[in-house]
Amino acid sequence: MPERLHLVVAERDDLTAAVARFVLRDPDGAALPGYRGGAHVTVTTPSGQRRSYSLVDPGGRAPQQYVICVRRDPGGRGGSVSMHDDVHPGDVLEVTWPANNFALKRAKRYLFIAGGIGITPIRAMVGELRARGGAQIELLYLTRSAEETAFLDEFSEDGTLLHHSATSGRLDLWPHLEHPDDDTRIYCCGPTALIEEVLALTAHWRPSRVHVEDFAGVDALGGRRTPFTAVWAPTGQRIEVPADKSLLNSLRSGGVDVDGSCESGTCGTCRLRLLAGEADHRDLVLTGQERADHVMPCVSRALSQEITVAPTAP
Ligand code: FES
Missing domain, CATH: 3.10.20.30 (Beta-grasp domain)
Structure with missing residues (x-):
């Protein structure tokens, strides 16, 4: 069983109409277990579901707070709606220690591709790399529109290629992925269609250079099922x-x-x-x-x- 914390919701605000940001702190002000960019915590929602959310701030050894962003998904299984509708400043949430399945590996150059709410782990990773210095970083951040873009101001001014499909159509990723490079690591997080596209377009890359995190996940009862x-x-x-x-x-x-x-x-x-x-x-x-x-x-x-x-x- 992962270790559990009970954290108070210190702040809550809306980044877009569908994305809410929650700042979680220890009720007594103690430092929290450390993490590295790409990590997530699992939160027990007021509706009793357990949902994993990426930590969006750059990691550290003893952070004072965890920040998560939750996109409301009315067609989902209810966890995100409960977070949006039932969680208010002052509430206490059960949260696991951070875990990381999307950790940064050493490279000279990084290409990050974020689709929608997939920006959350990537924001932490990019922030960490920028603070450390020395690596070349390129970030492609794909959303439907400016209004639906979390952290729009931040990524408008830092050299990120921001692309909104509602006004500019689909971004052609091929020019960014055409030339395999062993000194580059690709990190992609977003909806399944984006992940699949990136995996297809990087089939000629060394697999160890391509890292993906799929928020949509797998249908537990999809595909061939035998007892x-x-x-x-x-x-x-x-x-x-x-x-x-x-x-x-x-x-x-x-x-x-x-x-x-x-x-x-x-x-x-x-x-x-x-x-x-x-x-x-x-x-x-x-x-x-x-x-x-x-x-x-x-x-x-x-x-x-x-x-x-x-x-x-x-
Ligand atoms: S419960 Fe998340 S991988 Fe199985």
């Missing part, structure tokens, strides 16, 4: 996973307490060890190497008739 049996290694309990239920929810129904947050394969919270059997990996978190002995049960299933899983820590 299988999960064996919970600590007790030997056998749990049937039907075609219409995720491995995570089947384990929970069987009385196994497995933590989860995004339930869409993006946050890394539900990670289990894979001890036996063949997993059908669908997450956006694990590296190819990690997939040999780990599985994300919120979205991944089994290719074999049975898989054996265990917690990552005893």
